[in-house]
Amino acid sequence: MSDRRTKIFAFIREFIREKGYAPTVGEIQKACQVSSKSLVNYHLEALEREGHIRRDAGVTRGIELIGLGRRGWPVPVLGTIAAGEPIPVPTEDTWHIVAEEMVEVPADMLPRNVQAFALRVRGKSMIDAFVDDGDIVVMEAVAAAENGQMVAAWLSDRQEATLKKIYYEPDRIRLQPANQRMKPIYVNPDDIEVQGRVVAVLRKVK
Amino acid sequence: MSDRRTKIFAFIREFIREKGYAPTVGEIQKACQVSSKSLVNYHLEALEREGHIRRDAGVTRGIELIGLGRRGWPVPVLGTIAAGEPIPVPTEDTWHIVAEEMVEVPADMLPRNVQAFALRVRGKSMIDAFVDDGDIVVMEAVAAAENGQMVAAWLSDRQEATLKKIYYEPDRIRLQPANQRMKPIYVNPDDIEVQGRVVAVLRKVK
DNA sequence: TATAATATAGCACTATCGTTCTATTTGTCA
DNA sequence: TGACAAATAGAACGATAGTGCTATATTATA
Numbered sequence A, B: 001m002s003d004r005r006t007k008i009f010a011f012i013r014e015f016i017r018e019k020g021y022a023p024t025v026g027e028i029q030k031a032c033q034v035s036s037k038s039l040v041n042y043h044l045e046a047l048e049r050e051g052h053i054r055r056d057a058g059v060t061r062g063i064e065l066i067g068l069g070r071r072g073w074p075v076p077v078l079g080t081i082a083a084g085e086p087i088p089v090p091t092e093d094t095w096h097i098v099a100e101e102m103v104e105v106p107a108d109m110l111p112r113n114v115q116a117f118a119l120r121v122r123g124k125s126m127i128d129a130f131v132d133d134g135d136i137v138v139m140e141a142v143a144a145a146e147n148g149q150m151v152a153a154w155l156s157d158r159q160e161a162t163l164k165k166i167y168y169e170p171d172r173i174r175l176q177p178a179n180q181r182m183k184p185i186y187v188n189p190d191d192i193e194v195q196g197r198v199v200a201v202l203r204k205v206k
Numbered sequence C: 001t002a003t004a005a006t007a008t009a010g011c012a013c014t015a016t017c018g019t020t021c022t023a024t025t026t027g028t029c030a
Numbered sequence D: 001t002g003a004c005a006a007a008t009a010g011a012a013c014g015a016t017a018g019t020g021c022t023a024t025a026t027t028a029t030a
Helices: A003-019 A025-031 A037-049 B003-019 B025-031 B037-049
Strands: A053-055 A063-065 A073-081 A101-105 A116-121 A136-140 A150-155 A160-169 A172-176 A185-187 A192-204 B053-055 B063-065 B073-081 B101-105 B116-121 B136-140 B150-155 B160-169 B172-176 B185-187 B192-204
Touching: A003 A025, A003 A037, A003 A063, A025 A037, A037 A053, A073 A136, A101 A116, A101 A136, A101 A192, A160 A192, B003 B025, B003 B037, B003 B063, B025 B037, B037 B053, B073 B136, B101 B116, B101 B136, B101 B192, B160 B192
Parallel strands: A073 A116, B073 B116
Antiparallel strands: A053 A063, A073 A101, A116 A136, A136 A192, A150 A160, A150 A192, A160 A172, A172 A185, A192 B192, B053 B063, B073 B101, B116 B136, B136 B192, B150 B160, B150 B192, B160 B172, B172 B185
C-alpha cells in the first residue's frame, strides 16, 4: 500500500473507532491533507479494489472496513513482548503503518478515544501478572501512568521488559506484581521507561 | 420503550450489523413505515434522551448505539466461578433468559456456531490457570471434552470447581494445570463433571 | 527515452440529508 | 370532561456529500 493510501486507511480506522461511524470524503481530505475530494475518492476506489474497504456507491459515510469480521475494534499487534527484549511502541511514523496482524478487542474493554496497540506475549516471564505465553496484551500508548496502574515498562538497567503495577514513591518507583505473593521491585526513576498502560489481556484457549 | 421506538431501535441495530454503518433518517422512515422524517427525528431525539443512542448533530448516518450489543458477540455472563462453589451452567430454561450481564467477545475468539456462556472468576483459586480474580472465562457448553482441552469441571468428591487441562487415562482422569510447574491431580471418572470447555479468557485491567 | 500507469488538482452538478416550523391527532390522568 | 403531554403529519430550507469531468504532474516500465 502506498504512503498516502496507508495514511487514509489508518485515519478511517481510527475515525470509526472514535466516532462510531465512518468519515466522509471531505473529512478524509482535510485530515490527511489531500488536495481534493476527487483524489480521496481515487484512493478510496483503490482501497476498495485492493480489498481493504467496502463502499456502497452514493452512500454518505458508507465506508466499511473488511476483514476481522467487523466485530470488535481492530487493534494493531505491533510485535511481541518478552522479558529480555525492548517493547515495540508506536511512533508517529509506525503508527499509520498497517500492522501485519490485528486483533479484535471488544468495544467495552477499550476506553474511548485512546490510541491502542497490542503485543503478543512470548515466554513465561509475565506469569507474575497472570499473563501466559501467547496471550495478547492490549495497551494504551501513554508515557506516564498513574499510581496503581498496570504498565508495560522497560527497565534500562536490567535490560528487561515487564508488566507491573506502578507506584511512585519518593526517590524511587515501586513495581508491584499482580500476584500479591510476589515481592515488589524498586527501580530508580531514571532506569524505567513506561511504554504503555495495560488495558486488557486476551487469551484464546486452544 | 414504546412500540414504535423499539421498532426503530431494532432496525438501526440490525442495519448497522448488516451494513456496517447507520441508516439515515429517511431510510428509517421507509423501513419502519413512519409517515414523516420529522417523526423519525422526534423518536431519535427521544431515544437519545433515554440513553439508547448517541447522535452527532447534522451528521449524516451519525447514529451510534450506546452500551452493549452491536460490535462484539454478546455472551451472557451466567454467574461466578469460584473454587468452592458449583459452576453455573446454562440449561434449556435459563438459556434464553437475558442474563443480567453480558460481555462482548470478539468473533475471532469464538468458534463458529457454538453456544457460549461466560463466568466471572471470583477469588484467586484459578491462578494455576493464569486466571485472576475478576477475569471473565468464556466457555462452550459441552458435556465431554477432548484430550488436552482446558475445561471447567466440578469435582464432586472434593466439592470444588476448577479450570484444568483434561486427559483421559485408563481408569482415571488427569487434570493438568496450565502452569507447568504445578503437579497434575488425578480423579475418578465418576467424581468429575465437565461443565464446559474454556474458549477464551478476558481481562479488563483497571 | 518513449509510453503507459499512477497520482494530483480543481471545479461544478445533482441528489440527498438533517433540521425546523407549524398544525393536528391521540393518549393519559386528574 | 378538561388539560396537557406525547405522537403524528407534511412541507420547505440550507448545507453538504459523492461523483463526474477535464487537465496536469509524477512515477514505473519496456
